[in-house]
Amino acid sequence: MPRADAARNRSLLIDAASAELSEHGLDVSISRIAARAGVAKGTVFNHFSSKEELVSAIFCEQLGALAATGETLLEHTDPRSALQQFMTAGAELQVNDRSFCEAVTATSRAHPAVRAASDRLAQAAEALTASARQAGVVRADVTGHDIVLLLGAATWIAAPLAAARSDLWRRYLHLILDGLRPEAAHELPVAAPTNEDFATAATR
Amino acid sequence: MPRADAARNRSLLIDAASAELSEHGLDVSISRIAARAGVAKGTVFNHFSSKEELVSAIFCEQLGALAATGETLLEHTDPRSALQQFMTAGAELQVNDRSFCEAVTATSRAHPAVRAASDRLAQAAEALTASARQAGVVRADVTGHDIVLLLGAATWIAAPLAAARSDLWRRYLHLILDGLRPEAAHELPVAAPTNEDFATAATR
DNA sequence: CACCAACATGACCAGCCGGTCAATTTATGT
DNA sequence: ACATAAATTGACCGGCTGGTCATGTTGGTG
Structure with a gap:
């Protein structure tokens, strides 16, 4: 104690x-x-024991919170808006947190605790995506890994103008969501990332 | 001399x-x-005279090269593939250049020469977008500024896995392009950024 | 050739960083 | 109240950074 x-x-x-x-x-x-x-x-x-350790602890907290949000949404909300709210939550997290932006991206995925938290987030995202796909509200060729990677995109895109237009990220989040709709789908030139891709990227 | x-x-x-x-x-x-x-x-x-000066010089070169690519495409290619090739060129530039990623985003937009280069790029993007919009191959509510901001997104999204899957950015570029199609369009919640937005963001 | 300004050089500076550790303070069990 | 382990402290370290400057070198010119 x-x-x-x-x-x-x-x-x-x-x-x-x-x-x-x-x-x-x-x-x-x-x-x-x-x-x-x-x-x-x-x-x-x-x-x-080191700065990395401290940073990792906080990343885990945030990744865990977002994963929990996703898990709740999966149970209590219809597939379409569950996925939308999940991505909104992810983007919002980064609006208020510059470091989280780098956390999802992070090299520190090498850290075991962060990996665990990322995996939980990935599972939540996959479940939400599968549900949305099954309901036909999202294109068939998009996966949970895609969603995780796309989570921070809107915030990043709007970042240069965040000072002048703090809500601009919503514009780009909607644009991305429109790209995820089944009626927008055109064949993608490259396959979705796999678990192995994430694994090998972590060990580099 | x-x-x-x-x-x-x-x-x-x-x-x-x-x-x-x-x-x-x-x-x-x-x-x-x-x-x-x-x-x-x-x-x-x-x-x-300083590191910033050196970095700015190189940013200007790259921004200028991309703007030139855009200007050429505008004259010699049909609107749809001109815009697509422009965005591909922008994304490709960042695949091979980690710093350019931060250049478009950059704080160093404060630097006058960089501002000038950015403005030229913005004009090229706006011309390409206008042409595509007029041809009906891109949704009506998207502007040149949107395109500039979106340029680096695909590369950024795929960055965590770039080591394992060096061509993954193409997947997300296509996903974004699908979101730009007229048939995908749903009303966006926030207006496009304006010149003033860029100006005030630069002076911060 | 000789001469001088333009240029190259690398030791040096202050400031910051992550990280260490001996000395000191403090919470806790008895 | 005391003893002791647990925890805090801040001076200190080596290493790195962007940037400076007196000194030495070199290219162009008449």
């Missing part, structure tokens, strides 16, 4: 890191995070 | 910087670039 102050500091650190990462992206300094949490820099390394 | 060796070194530097930027992205060190060009670090700053 950890000491009381240690537990409190750990939670303060996670909050601070989450906030700083969301505001300044992946390259915030440990010092900033420590300062925001109101602790010394050394304390950070008492709780997380 | 510059001295002969100065001109040669300048060109060597631009080649080296271009190569290093494409391989390692925006955060390559000046030392690396200098080493690759076979000159001392100080020489870099003889030719470019």
Whole structure:
């Protein structure tokens, strides 16, 4: 059982890191995070053996939250709007969080805990996609992996103008969703990514 | 008139910087670039007053090349495939060049020369889009600015798996193109970005 | 050839980073 | 109240970065 102050500091650190990462992206300094949490820099390394470890912990939280959203939507919402709300949630997460953008993309997929969280997200996405496909509200050649990769696209596209037009990402999310409709479908030139693709990409 | 060796070194530097930027992205060190060009670090700053200046010079080259491609396509190709080839060229540029990805997005739009190059690219994109719209091969509510912003999306989406599946970006480019078709069109919730949006985003 | 300005050079600077650790403070069980 | 393990602290380290500058070299010119 950890000491009381240690537990409190750990939670303060996670909050601070989450906030700083969301505001300044992946390259915030440990010092900033420590300062925001109101602790010394050394304390950070008492709780997380390296910066990567700290960042991974937060990524896992966020990936898990989004996966949970997806799982809930799958049960309680019709397939069409479930998928739409899932993608909206994913995009929204990134609007408020610059680092999450890099998290889905991330190299840190090498980290085992992050991999696990990514896998859970991938399963949720696949379930939602399968349901939508079966209902005929999404084109037949799109997979859960596609959806995961597309999650951050709208936010990324609108990022250069985010300061001037904070809701612009919605435009591009809808554009992408229109591309996912069955009536828009034209044969795609390249096959969807597979589990192996993700696996080999992680080990590089 | 510059001295002969100065001109040669300048060109060597631009080649080296271009190569290093494409391989390692925006955060390559000046030392690396200098080493690759076979000159001392100080020489870099003889030719470019800061790193930003060097990077901007290369961005301008690339933006200019893509704009030129667009202008040629406008004259010599039918509207549908002109737009498609334009976007393919834009995506391809980023597959081979990690930094260009960040260039279109770039904060360095603040730099006047980069702004000029971006504007030329925007005009080419708008001309191509107008032509395609008029021919009815693209939905009515899409603009040149949309196209510019969408240029890098496919590459970005496929980036996490680029090592395992180097041609995956084509899948997502086609998916986006399908979303641009008139038959896919559903009302978009947010208006297209305007010139002012780009202007205010640049001054931030 | 000689001469000078243009240019190349690399040691050097301040500042930042992630990470370490001996010394110190503090929470907790008795 | 005390003892002790647990946790905090901040000075410190090596390494890297963009950028500077006195010194040395070289190309062009008359």
